[in-house]
Amino acid sequence: MVFVGLPSLLLLAVLCFAGAGAHAATPRAELAQPPSVQLRYLLDADHSLNISAILANPDILPWQAKSAGSLGLGFRDGAVWLRVDVQSASNIDDWLLVVEFPLLRALDVFVVRAGVLDQVFQTGDRFEFAARPIEHRNFVFPIQISAQNAASTTLYLRIETPYSMVFPVYFAQADDYLQGPHYVTWLFGILCGIQLGMALYHLLVFAFVRDISYLFYALFAPAILLVFTAQQGFGYQYLWPEAIWWQQKAMLFGLLWSVAIGSVFVISFLRIHRHRHNLFIVLLCQLFAIAVCALLAIFVDSPFLVEISHYLIMFAASFCLWCGIVLLREGLRDVRFFVAALMVLVTATVPYCLSALGYIDYSSKWIYGMEIGAAIQSLLLGVALADRSNRERRLRLMREEEIQGLHVHIDQLQERAQEREEGLEKRMSRKLEEQSRELHEALEVAALLRRKLESISQLDEVTGLRNQNYFFELLHREWDRALREQRELSLMVIELDDFYEIGERYSVVIQEECLKVVAKLLQDTFSRPADVVVRYGDKVFGVLLPETGSQGARQLANILRSKIRDADYDFGFGKITLSLSVGIATCKPSAKRNFKDMLETAESALYVAHSNGGGQVQHAATLA
Template identity: 35%
Template sequence: MYKDNYNRIMFLPQRQQRSVIAAAYLAEFLILLPKFIKTGSRLLIRFLILAIAFLSASLSQAQGAVTKLILTESQASAVAGPHMQWWFDTDRTGSIYSLLDASVGWQNSQVEIPNLGYRRFPVWFRFSVENRGVDTEWNLVIDYPLIRDLDVFVVQGREVVDIFQLGERFAFNARPVKHRNYIIPFSLDAGSELEFYIRVEGPYAVQMPVTIKNAAALLEYEGYAVLLHGLFFGFVVVMGFYNLFLFLSTRETPYFFYVCFTFLMGLFQFVQQGFAYQVLWPTEVAWQTKSTGVLLHLCLISSYLFVNSFLNLRQSIPWNFKAIIFFICLSVVALATAPFMDEFWTIRFGVLLVVPAIILAVVGGLIAWHRGRSDAKYFSIAWFAFWVGGMLLALNKLGLLPRNHLTEHGAEVGMVIELTLLAFALADRIKTERNQSQELANHARAMERAALMAKERALELEKMNSEQLERSVRARTRDLHKALSELSQMNKRLEQLNQVDSVTGVGNENSFLVNLSKEWDRSYRDGEVLSLIVVELDNYRDILADYGSVASDECLKNVATILERLISRPADCITRYGDKVFGIILPGTDEKGADHLAARIVESVAEQPFDFGIARVQASVSVGVAAVLPKRPDQHQDLLMSAESAVYMAKSGGGNRVEFVTIEG
């Protein structure tokens, strides 16, 4: 019974479909309210409300007769939608000649843009145009780039006078007009009449925004469209590169995923508006058809990763993290099957996944906001704005909302708002961290001022010659010593925070970069060889995954202990500048000495398994060595890049080995 009702809904006109679906949702809502209603009563209510909806739909099927499109002297442009009729070719037997010779169940459109949602079968449209003006040269414009199979038949006097085969199944240059939309020039003498039959089929939503424009109207419209799209894509590119530079300077992971999300969403919109097929891959027919579904799922994955990284869901909201991992897996499966799957299902599945993606982001942001994170308010509002635009676009493509400027471009507006607010959220995140550091520095300065004031007071009291004053001096002196002690401890704490790695006790990334730059300049002045060893723990991720962060930290400590045992020269410097990476700066050490030390490091780590109480883990390291005689100042980054390149070669060779790179200073 429900299958028959579903088929009836799908063949109703668009407005009636929305009425029936809305009534069905209302029925489900009413059913869930009274928990005490029995099962039989629920089924009865559902049947009655659906029956009422179908009755109202059937009573409203009487439509006015469709009229032909009249072109007058005062018109430069005319919308064909209200003059259209459409027909579902469910059994794929329709052809232009069969439609001219036989009568089928044409449905009147009566809307400016017919929107029939996703269809698995061809859909035919037709309308008539009569010219009562003086212009004879016109253009039929289909403002919808995403059509795979598009056949346009021009009929005059029930004879086919011209045929245009268009769509994504053909290369872009095969179009009569090289434009992102489909433009078909035609001539129509004054007093003459033409009839257009349009057949569309493909994996995208079936929408038919058709207008008839003369050359001037087409040029004016395209000027505005290109300007607005240029502003949008320019904004996306600027935001993407701006945050890319921020990522390169701060190394904050959320910036990286934000940049990925920005560029992928921009490219997705570039495809949606037809610019990608026109500019980037005009001859790649197969990829153009697949690109929408592939980019949609890539956008979903990048958004999930950004939300997880920004909100730290694994620790803060575990259930949200698990849900995100689940939906990432779904999108990965969709990407893996995209080359073999029909584009219809890839795209529709992605459209359906948009809703949970944005809901998870908004809910996660609201929870973080409620817990006191100031940056979460920008995050939540940004994703809500994108949710509104994305929902409008999704409901538009599903055929549940009409296509207009709001539903078609709402996602772009929401994306602009989202990208702007997310930039504010990231900036607020950095600002909060800086404020915390500033508060600590202000406290240290306050302690220093207190110490100076106490010292001045002590000097004043020294001038007075009495026992009472001497006792006061001693008391003030004790206060001074206490303040100075606290100041000294605070300075040491600041220095440790800035220079020492909290896990291993060796230098951190700040001290590594400072010492590397200093030793480079010193070696350049003294004409000495400078060597750099980069040590990366091969199975750090496995240890972290199998035994947790405590075991992985112990493993790092053991490696640091081995390095400190092997390296004894005061001038040599050991630091940890990555999750699992150590750097060893060896001034005055040539390539032979550095290579020998690197081999000892590999052997020592391999010979000493780490006992964590619950298990013994055999660790190994990949070591990269680079040596250089500096010939220019301030070029230490070349040495670091060479050593890291050597580490990469060592890991690519299976790990537990040493690779050496010699560079020119």
């Protein structure tokens, strides 16, 4: 992120320097001074004036003097007439009249010599770009002014635009001006490429991390570029030279788009709805106002709407900064880079908007300053996103370490409990009985934690057998294989009788020892590689016997029942006799049934065996 943002910042600094010096730089050895002029303007709010009326009485009209070099009238309804009186000129005849503002809706230039109309230029955004007298991003007009005819030459400019009438008007030498701005063009193109690269980078990051803030950031960068390309005239020159309607709307849409996406990014990045609901409501109202302005901009071409949008931009940038400051003061350290980025944005945007609104004098540094501010802001917002991602990653690692520590603690607890249990077997005093109760409580907690861990794995931690998740998956797979190969399949469902009575009489620990005994006996009895033994209930085991018929399954079940019945088990509290109930289902799978039918049949047989007193083997009828 830093390696992408720093070149953008450097390029913008060079762009500012090149733009500020483009008019002064000249390759000639001898610099010619531009013609000396006097600027005056006249407001024509009702469009009642034309060039004929002005030429009839040019000096009677209420012209107002303006400082040479720039026109700073802010937003104006109607038309503005600008009178340029040439007072003196050098020995060079070929000059360009430059109106350095590409967003003029109508610009008519009338060249009057000795009171007679000599040349007329009609241009502006109402025509395609190719209709301009010189194809340049600014409005440029070739004017012949010599030392002999300078005093008798007057230029009248009729200007209409919904945007702010704050821009410079000056004369430049033709060769110098048309060659110099190419540096600005190349630098601006490189800047656009880097900004789009940053947007694409964050879009790819969004595709991987699924953090919606990265998507809004990726959409914010093209919006800023749209503003700059429309404002500097590069968009109309290179991207949409024939799209008149879009040229008239691009700047305003870009401003509103950038503010809207920026506001949504602020909501997403700050998660303001979780911290300050009142600020969240204001941001929603801000978005609604932007949406209304964008909708009106489609149908209305009014300076008032553009003026309102500039006020809205200043408010939105300042309020988003205030939201970040509030959360920073509340201890949310993730927003410190965000606050720095918004401070840069406000510092760059507010002077530009105040200049456009006519509150402060026009200067090209406000425009270039806004571009530099946008680059710095993009860099800092990228750093803010990266900083938050790193913090969240560190949090995830800490949680994983805590979970790992919990596993270690459980293991240590079990080891410690086992050691204490061995000591309890040697001493049967009252004090040891109290300690034994504490031990069993700890083991019950460990058992509960272990059961939670078992729910996300396929291994039963008590018996070491596969658990229910694995059992259903395996049963499904073996059913399908037996169906394809048309082989018999047997399923045993085995229940440890008196399981809950053992727990109530002895303890959970003895219950688990009994389960381990049964599990070991099942593994010894069903030892073929294809046989699978699982525990899929508190006291229920399952045995899957591929390619085994009903007679073989019944014989193995009787062997198992006899082994468990004839043995006594001593766990330190006295001898315990165990018994098992077994339900068997055997079938050759068919397409009419599925593995669940086989499991239900085996469980029904187990229920019959258990209902008849336990310690029995019940074989269900073969499935059709």
